[in-house]
Amino acid sequence: MSLEKQHKESLRWLKTAEEDLGAARGLRSLKKYSHACFMAQQCAEKALKALWYALGRDPWGHSVQKLIVDIPEKAARQVLRKQLEAGVLLDRYYIPTRYPNGLPDLTPGAVYLKQDADLCIRCARAILTSVKSLITKA
Numbered sequence: 001m002s003l004e005k006q007h008k009e010s011l012r013w014l015k016t017a018e019e020d021l022g023a024a025r026g027l028r029s030l031k032k033y034s035h036a037c038f039m040a041q042q043c044a045e046k047a048l049k050a051l052w053y054a055l056g057r058d059p060w061g062h063s064v065q066k067l068i069v070d071i072p073e074k075a076a077r078q079v080l081r082k083q084l085e086a087g088v089l090l091d092r093y094y095i096p097t098r099y100p101n102g103l104p105d106l107t108p109g110a111v112y113l114k115q116d117a118d119l120c121i122r123c124a125r126a127i128l129t130s131v132k133s134l135i136t137k138a
Contacts, residue, residue: 013050034108
């Protein structure tokens with residue numbers, strides 16, 4: 001992929017990550033907490049994939065933690081190390097927030113609370129902020 005295409009692809013993923021964060025906030029205000037948690041996870045995942053594209057790499061997978069740990073540039077890894085705990089937390093919200101069989105005898109809407117949504121949104125925002133600063137430097 002050419003540098004120009006890498007840059008465009010990175011910006012597409014970054015824009016979508018920002019939109020996902022906005023969706024998470026909107027869902028939180030509608031009291032759709034499980035959905036807000038999932039969209040926050042998506043924000044972080046897509047932000048990190050934007051960084052991978054900015055570095056000329058092709059990301060794979062859905063684990064925020066793994067996308068941080070495996071980032072191919074040492075300087076970026078060092079910056080994102082501070083966000084590793086946030087990534088681990090967000091990974092816990094990837095499946096059970098979406099599927100009724102992810103939790104025993106309950107639906108996601110009955111389990112997740114405003115505090116969960118607030119925490120996920122804070123974590124996603126922190127990762128997005130770090131990624132944006134790294135992409136600006138790249």
